[in-house]
Amino acid sequence: xxxxxxxxxHVILSEAASLELGCNYSYGGTVNLFxxxxxxxxxxxxxxxxxxxxxxxxxIKGFEAEFIKSxxxxxxxxxxxxxxxxxxxxxxxxADSSASKIIFxxxxxxxxxx
Amino acid sequence: DAMVIQNPRYxxxxxxxxxxxxxxxTLNHNVMYWYQQKSSQAPKLLFxxxxxxxxxxxxxxxxxxxxxxxxxxxxxxIRSPGLGDAAMYLxxxxxxxxxxxxxxxxxxxxxxxxx
Numbered sequence: 001x002x003x004x005x006x007x008x009x010h011v012i013l014s015e016a017a018s019l020e021l022g023c024n025y026s027y028g029g030t031v032n033l034f035x036x037x038x039x040x041x042x043x044x045x046x047x048x049x050x051x052x053x054x055x056x057x058x059x060i061k062g063f064e065a066e067f068i069k070s071x072x073x074x075x076x077x078x079x080x081x082x083x084x085x086x087x088x089x090x091x092x093x094x095a096d097s098s099a100s101k102i103i104f105x106x107x108x109x110x111x112x113x114x
Numbered sequence: 115d116a117m118v119i120q121n122p123r124y125x126x127x128x129x130x131x132x133x134x135x136x137x138x139x140t141l142n143h144n145v146m147y148w149y150q151q152k153s154s155q156a157p158k159l160l161f162x163x164x165x166x167x168x169x170x171x172x173x174x175x176x177x178x179x180x181x182x183x184x185x186x187x188x189x190x191x192i193r194s195p196g197l198g199d200a201a202m203y204l205x206x207x208x209x210x211x212x213x214x215x216x217x218x219x220x221x222x223x224x225x226x227x228x229x
Contacts, residue, residue: 004156009154034217036220042222043118043204043220043221043223044157044204044206044220045219045220046217046218046219049217090156090157101159101162101171102159102218103156104156104157104158106154106155106156107154107155107156
């Protein structure tokens with residue numbers, strides 16, 4: 001069965017620190033990959049996505065993610081975090097291009113110390 | 115502008131008392147989804163509608179039903195809520211199915227409490 005693993009449940013960083021959130025998936029075929037973010041009290045919103053092409057994907061608010069097929073990974077990065085990045089981050093995979101079933105990871109809560 | 119709207123934001127019901135959660139969208143998307151998200155867990159897909167075609171996930175309990183009377187609205191009916199059904203229920207839409215069209219847009223969710 002397809003699955004998505006996010007290694008860190010809670011990450012605490014100081015402002016200006018660099019961020020990397022891990023995401024691994026289990027599926028050997030073609031995948032679409034997503035990172036969603038949920039700010040406190042707000043709805044889930046798309047941060048970035050990978051469908052094909054350049055494996056380094058840039059998203060909103062300075063986030064980027066790199067798809068490494070050989071490692072089944074899609075880690076999220078940001079060189080310098082801000083207090084406003086405090087949120088829950090979900091990695092998600094759609095491994096069936098004919099449908100839209102997205103499998104979500106369990107999420108990583110990011111807390112930024114001002 | 116709100117694109118996916120869920121009402122109510124908070125719902126309290128009694129054990130066994132039917133409850134209906136509402137979702138509406140202004141995006142004119144073909145696909146509408148319902149997810150269940152329990153505390154500290156990933157959102158779990160319950161079912162989705164592609165236009166009027168209903169697609170149930172294999173492990174969704176029969177207690178959960180859905181209706182989509184038109185493009186804009188979709189309802190989640192829980193026929194006999196149990197304590198284990200307390201969760202956040204998320205509605206989402208996508209323009210279509212398949213690669214390139216399946217970015218999902220989420221509503222704010224309805225938090226269901228079962229007493």
